[in-house]
Amino acid sequence: MGSETRRMAPEARRAQLLDVLADLVLAEGYEAVSIDRVAREGRVARTVVYAQFGNLQGLLEALLERTQRRAVEQVQAIVVLAEAPSPEDIDGLIVDAVRTFGQIVLDDPRTWRLALLPADGAPAILRERTEAARGAIRAIVQPVVAWLLTQRGAPSGIDEELAAHAIVALGEDGAKLTMSDPVAYPPERMAEFARSLLRAFGR
Known part of the structure; x- marks a missing residue:
């Protein structure tokens, strides 16, 4: 699973991280959201989230x-x-x-x-x-x-x-x-x- 995750195309990775964020918001609310949490739930490094969205506000606005x-x-x-x-x-x-x-x-x-x-x-x-x-x-x-x-x-x-x-x-x-x-x-x-x-x- 890890190797498949690393090979994910940028657009697919973006969609996957937005799905992770959506499920987190729906389950626990916006106050539970952080770059660290999304990276952990998405099983990627924090740098991957930053590369896709820039910062937390960019991540939330993209969703x-x-x-x-x-x-x-x-x-x-x-x-x-x-x-x-x-x-x-x-x-x-x-x-x-x-x-x-x-x-x-x-x-x-x-x-x-x-x-x-x-x-x-x-x-x-x-x-x-x-x-x-x-x-x-x-x-x-x-x-x-x-x-x-x-x-x-x-x-x-x-x-x-x-x-x-x-x-x-x-x-x-x-x-x-x-x-x-x-x-x-x-x-x-x-x-x-x-x-x-x-x-x-x-x-």
Whole structure:
């Protein structure tokens, strides 16, 4: 195993160390993170970590950047599915998006557990970057929400920005439930709940 570790390509090594860091943060929090700890858990010399990331802040920022990129790309993929030119079943489109998001969360729990991790205890720059990532996701969601409301014939006067905030917050809470207990809160249950809400609001 040691010889395989030494032969690891730089990009693969970077990804491996970020995985080590992610698991450490999720298990013990940001306060447990240090270059020494990551090197020890990753079974490499400290110099390898420094060579890849420069310092501890560089290491943490690289993890946050990867987490943000993956989360945003996954949300964008759902948005693309929701951009059918003339959908005949708007409610079905929304329900499918909820189901797809739940499955994405289950398929990549490391990314979403990190993305939704409370900012308490995180360095200030990471808290700022985390909120910026949430803002980026809301910016993706808001025009889609506006389009869906129009297509569905929603009452006039609905605040689209607040609607986007509410939907992102609901998505975050749903993702946490699914990750905490996927048997009790599977994507299909979340999708059926969305369908029930849509029925309650009528058209």
